[in-house]
Amino acid sequence: MAGKEFKQRIHRALNNDSLRGALGRFADSYIVSREQVYAGRDFAALRERIAAIKSDAAGHYEELADRFTRAVEARGGKVFRAGDAAAAREYIYQVAKEHGVTDIVKSKSFASEEIHLNEFLQERGINPYETDLAEWILQLMPGERPSHMVMPAIHLPKEEVARVFSRYLGEPVEPDIKNMVRIARRELRKKFLTAGMGISGANIAVAETGTIVLCTNEGNARLTTTVPPVHVAIVGYEKLVPSIKDIVPILEALPRSGTAQPITSYVTMITGPVPAWRGEGEGIKELHVVLLDNGRTRMAADPVFKEALQCIRCASCTNVCPVFQLVSGQVYGYIYNGGIGSVLTAFFNSLEDAVDPQSLCIGCRRCAEVCPAKINIPDLVLKLRERVVTKQGLSSGYRIALHGIVAKPKLMHTLLRAASRLQGPVTHGQPLIRHLPLFFSNLTSGRSLPAIAKEPLRDRVKRLEARTGRPRLKAAFYSGCVIDFAYPEIGEAVYKVLGREGVQVTFPQGQACCGAPAVYAGDRETAVKLAKQNITALEEARADVVVTACPTCAVALKKDFPELLAGEPAWEERARALAKKVKDFTELVHELTGGQGKKVKQAKKSGSRAVKVTYHDSCHFKRHLGLDQVARQVLKEQPGVELVEMQESDRCCGFGGSYSIKYPEISAPILERKLKNITESGAEVVAADCPGCVLQLRGGLDQKGSSIKVKHTAEVLAALENLQGGGNSK
Amino acid sequence: MKFQELITSFTSQAEAMGARVIPAARPGEIGPKLVEVLRPLGSKIALVDSPLVKTAGVEAALAGAGFNVDKDGPEFARQADTGIVEFEYGIAETGTLAMDATDLKTRLAAMLPLTCVALLPAERVRANLTEVIDAYLERGPWPGYFTLVTGPSRTADIERSLTIGVHGPERLFIILVGENGGDSRGR
Known part of the structure; x- marks a missing residue:
């Protein structure tokens, strides 16, 4: 579980209206303006190029650092390779001391923050002044934390900034933004003109030429690197690229992805020491480049996490993150x-420091979609989680649930059956229960949870498995736990629709949980155990295809199993063979009907009104399986269905499996927004392809007393008449 | 891209980014145009010499109109209202100005005053950054201080409200010089 202090921080942030308002407004407009600024550009090709350049560079840091060093030295600059933060700090302090520097102007540098340079210099009597407006404001507010990587003070209302400036100047300042920017210009100009040293970071460092590339809008990096006689640039190894032309794609993506600008006002490229005013006349500036390792080469040597070094720090991943x-x-x-x-x-x-932050990822994969360096961030977070668990072990709650129950399917199924009997008095005979355990967890407010079915799907299938004469296809149905135990009626719908298409469906009784809860909790051991069990069970069915109506299960079967079992000769091949057979239900229907559903086969019932259905894109369904348009086509072909789009249809519903239990306070507002979009669509039914989303949306709409029904696509296809009337009880 | 298309694109992109593009058909027009636009913006000028500045007679035109033109000294550009520098290239795709700004005075004049005037020969507009990089690579060693400027200095750090003129110029005028500088639409 997350640390107490961490939970408190979440609580404070969620209760900070100006923070949430500012970030929310920015994120909403960002999505639109990012689209616009990339219009007509081949984003996929662009990010391939950036990923290739940065990934290749990450494989050759030593070589690039050598070339960079030679190039800078050939121009008369100095390069210091700092193994860690302490070495970097000490070097910079010595340079400052040598020149008798008392005041330093700084342009924004993550690396300098990473090494806690300001505190270190202050303790030694040197004053560093941040010159980026937001950084300066925060510097004047001790204890205040940056809220965003690119816009660190986005959370501060102008009145607050005015108070800070008043305090600094000792005179009243009106909360007029234009005027406050003027004040910052005036005050910081004094520092630029008198500082003995300028410190910058770098957005890119070119090995071929020894060039440092800096992007700013305010122009502070230009002044920082021009006016003072000494310039120190702190450059992480991950900024290195081989040649000058490699900067082109990065400069194309960085401002577009960062702030949706085609280019920043200033792009400054510094190669060696240049003329500067030194005391009484013009001389040559002193240039020091601190190449910072601090974990980077260790990361580059890591086959999994090397990918993260492709990051160009645009922060677009956080801009689209529903949790951030x-x-x-x-x-x-x-x-x-x-x-x-x-x-x-x-x-x-x-x-250890990453344990709490990584746990905030809900796994919706939106970041992976927009990352201009093509980093698979959500997968890296899962790998990180796995390492946390390997090192620290699972928390006791997870250990009991995963090792003790989920990893033992027979026991889990027995317990679920028992739970279905025990919950009776609490559900008042209603299939939806309020404030009661989902499986084995605590409940959250703002969402009702389904009762555990009296009769799970696995016990119903004997009645459903109709033998057809010569089936078109033999399918093994992999239901996943939610359909099996909470929504067997979705499974029944799957049987009905596939039967109609001439598919013979069987239910391999040996199937167990797909292991996704274990994978998302970082519990590889349980995931491997379940993968093997499922492979065995599904092989025995000897089916043409393995059908699932849960995208999370589909991802487990198609992607996770082969990965989990890679390197186990007895299993690897079997996992791959199974993966090839797996098909999502809606995808299969689309193939079987040849994209031509019942609308062409049967005439619409005259007089019957079309039901307005809106479609919710489940994260894994869209971003892993890529079936978002297929589902829409299938629904459009369904007679009596009128598809209406909601706003932000591909925004997460806030479920994320156990996430909604671990962070109910985050899950709830994400759900809230989804429900608002659903309601505003005017639809009577919301369809989704993920039983987890169905659970979350039904629970949310039920608590609201909404008449809008939530259906799995299979249910929409199975029986149109059921779409009308009734509540969210099914 | 054809020359006129380059000029049209450069002009519209630069203006979209907040610069003002002022066409001058011949170098001789630069002086009068400068006098006209700079008149309300203060009399202290930091001027960086260049062949174009000389042929156009910029210094004489400004001095004749009563401006106080500064070209050197330890306080150069620090107190000036306007800095005037010649840029080497324009980039049509983004409305960007490019130059080798290794020379200290060039940098100071373009950075410190509230108004920056960029002189740019129209035939120096290129389609994109790659072409400009190629041009410098052909010239020899990579410049010590290479700069790209697009529009005035800006910030959105307070409440995301776009505000012009933080540490750099709050006004950027681009005087696009050449027979084909044409009108502001590049026609």
Whole structure:
């Protein structure tokens, strides 16, 4: 479980209206403006190029660092390779001391924050002044944390900034933004003109030429690197690229993904020392580049996490993150935030420091979709989780649930059956229960949970398995736990629809949980055990296809099993063979009907009104399986269905499996937003392809007393008449 | 891209980014245009010499109109209202100006004053950054201080409200010089 202090930070952030308002407004407009600024560009090709350049560079840091060093030295600059934060701090302090520097101007640098440079210099009597407006404001507010990587002070209302400036100047300041920007210009200009040293970071470092590339809008990096006689640039190894032309795709993506700008106002490229005013006349500036390792080469040597070094720090992953939007960078706790931040923190700080931040990822995969460096952030977070568990073990609650129950299917099924009997008095005969355990967990407010079915699907299938003469296809149905024990009626719908298409469906009784809860909890051991059990059970069915109506299960079967069993010769091949057979239910229906559903086969019943159905894109269904348009086509072909789109149809519903139990306070507002979009669509039915989403949405709409019904696509296809009338009870 | 298309794109992109593009058909027009636009913006000018500045007679035109033109010294550009520098390239795709700004005065004049005037020969507009990088690579060693400027200095750090003129110029005028500088639409 998350640390107490961490939970408190979440609580504070969620209760900070100005923080949530500012971040929410930004994130909403960002999505639109990002689309616009990339219009007409081949984003997929662009990110391939960036990923290739950065990934290749990460494989050659030593070589690139050598070339970079030679190039800078050939121009007369100095390069210091700092193994860790302490070495970097000490070197910079010595340079400052040597020149008798008392004041330093700084342009924004994550690396300098990472090594806690400001505190170190202050303790030694040197004053570093941040010159990026937001960084300066935060510097004037001791104890205040940056809320966003690119816009650190986005959470502060102008009145608050005015108070800070009043305090600094000792005179009243009106909360007029234009005027406050003028004040910052005036005050910081004094520092630029008198500081003995300028410190910058780097957005890119070019090995071929020894060039440091800096992007700013305010122009502070230009002044920082021009006016003072000494310039120190702190450059992480991951900024290195081989040649000058490699900067082009990065400069194309960084401002577009970062702030939806085609380019920043200033792009400055510094190659060696250049002329500067030194005391009484013009001379040559002193240039020091601190190449910072601090965990980076260790990361580059790691076959899994090397990928994270492709990051260009645009923060687009946090801009689209439904969790970040609620909690902000203030909660993540370290310099780098969001999912990518937790991975970087694990290496630049320690694995322990990444434990809480990584747990905030709900796994919706939106970040992976927009990352201009093509980093599979959610998968890296899961790998990180696995390492946390390997090192620290599972928390006791998870250990009991996963090792003790989920890993033992027979026991789990027995317990579920028992639970179905015991819950009777509490559900008042209603299939939806309020405030009671989902499987074995505590409940959250804002969402009702389903009762455990009196008769699970596995006990119903004998009645459903109609033998057809010559089936078109033999399918083994892999139901997953939610359909089996909470929504067997979705399974019945699957049988009905596939039967109609001439498919013979069987239910392999040996099937167990797909292991996703274990994978998402970092419990590889349980996941491997379940993978093997499922492979055996599904092989025995000797079916043409393995059908599932749960995208999370589909991902487990198709992607996770082969990965989990890689390197186990007896199993690897079997996992791959199974993966090839797995098909999502809706995808199969689409194939069987040839994209031509019943609308062409049977005329619409005259007089019957079309039911308005809106479609919710389940995260794994869209972003893993890529079936979002297939589902829409299938629904459009269904007679009597009128598909209406909701706003933000592909935004997470906030379920995320056990996430909604671990972080109910985060899950609830995400659900709230989804429900609002559903309601505003004017639909009578919301369809989804994931039983987890169905559970979350039904629970949410039930608590609201809404008449909108939530159906799995299979249920929509199975029986149109059931769409009308009734509540959310089914 | 054809020359006129480059000019049209450069002009519209630069203006979309907050710069003002002022066409001058011939170098001789630069002086009068400068006098006209700079008149209300203060009399202290930091001027960086360049062949174009000389042929156009910029210094004489400004001095003749009563401006106080500064070209050197330890306080150069620090108190000036306007800095005037010649840029080397324009980039049509983003409305960006490019130059080798290794020379200290060039940098100071373009950075410190509230108004920056960029002189740019129209035939120096290129389609994209790659072409400009290629041009510098052909010239020899990579410049010590290479700079790209697009629009005025800006920030959105307080309440995401776009505010112009933080540490750099709050006004960027681009005087696009050449027979084909044409009108502001590049026609």
